[in-house]
Amino acid sequence: MALDFANSEGYQLQPKKSVVINISGNSNNTKLEEDNLMMGNTPMPNVEQSTHPGIIRTTTRKNNIQSNTNENITKARRSAYSLLGTGFHVHNGLDPESLLHIYKTHILPVLLYGMELLTPSGKPLEQLGIFQKRMLKQVLSLPTRCPDPAVYILTGILPIEAQIHIKTLTFFNNVCHQSEESID
Known part of the structure; x- marks a missing residue:
């Protein structure tokens, strides 16, 4: 067909x-x-696996989530490293406010791409959260032993789980508010 x-x-x-x-x-x-x-x-x-608009599809939902989580973390890490030469660090780099803006606009969308469709939980969700916390601590030159709530309070960035919930609810809202003539 x-x-x-x-x-x-x-x-x-x-x-x-x-x-x-x-x-x-x-x-x-x-x-x-x-x-x-x-x-x-x-x-x-x-x-066993194929990519369709940047989202990896596998034979099971669990493999879909794990594969996409690993791929998104890898891509987000590459995005961060590509920005290091432009001052994406506190020491001799940009001010913290600019760094957080760059993180929110260039790295976070890559990290969360497609997660509203997959809604990870358990280990994949934990991996995404660990990546975000480490990245924020490195960018702001905070010690690794700095408490996680302090990182979220200092940056004003929500935990990964909350961000995925917001993306999922926004996606659901957009689908629900489409016109009756919509194909979707």
């Missing part, structure tokens, strides 16, 4: 980007029956 629609609209689907992921609804490791789906005359490969 997708190939027919693409042909009628005058665009081509990328065979290398079109894959099949067998999503299991259960948590045990039972292997689902693999269908051999075709795109035209080309068989579509069955894969």
Whole structure:
């Protein structure tokens, strides 16, 4: 169906980007029956993981959350390191207020990308929180043993869990307030 629609609209689907992921609804490791789906005359490969608009999709929800958490932390760390040369540190760098603004606008969105759809809990949520606390302590040159509530009070930044809840509620609100004619 997708190939027919693409042909009628005058665009081509990328065979290398079109894959099949067998999503299991259960948590045990039972292997689902693999269908051999075709795109035209080309068989579509069955894969364990694929990326769709920057969000990693895997065979289970738990793997989705863990994979995206790890990837977001890696990307946020790279974003922070890329800003170090521009003064993204307190020692001989920018003032704390500017540093926090840069963190909120350049690093935090990367760290939380897609989390309103995945709503992590447990270990992935803890990993995101640990990354944020370490990053804020490093940026502001606070000692690692500085209490976490002090970091949040000094910076005015909410804990990761609260930020994800806000993003989730905002997303839900946006979906609920769409017009009746909306496709979504």
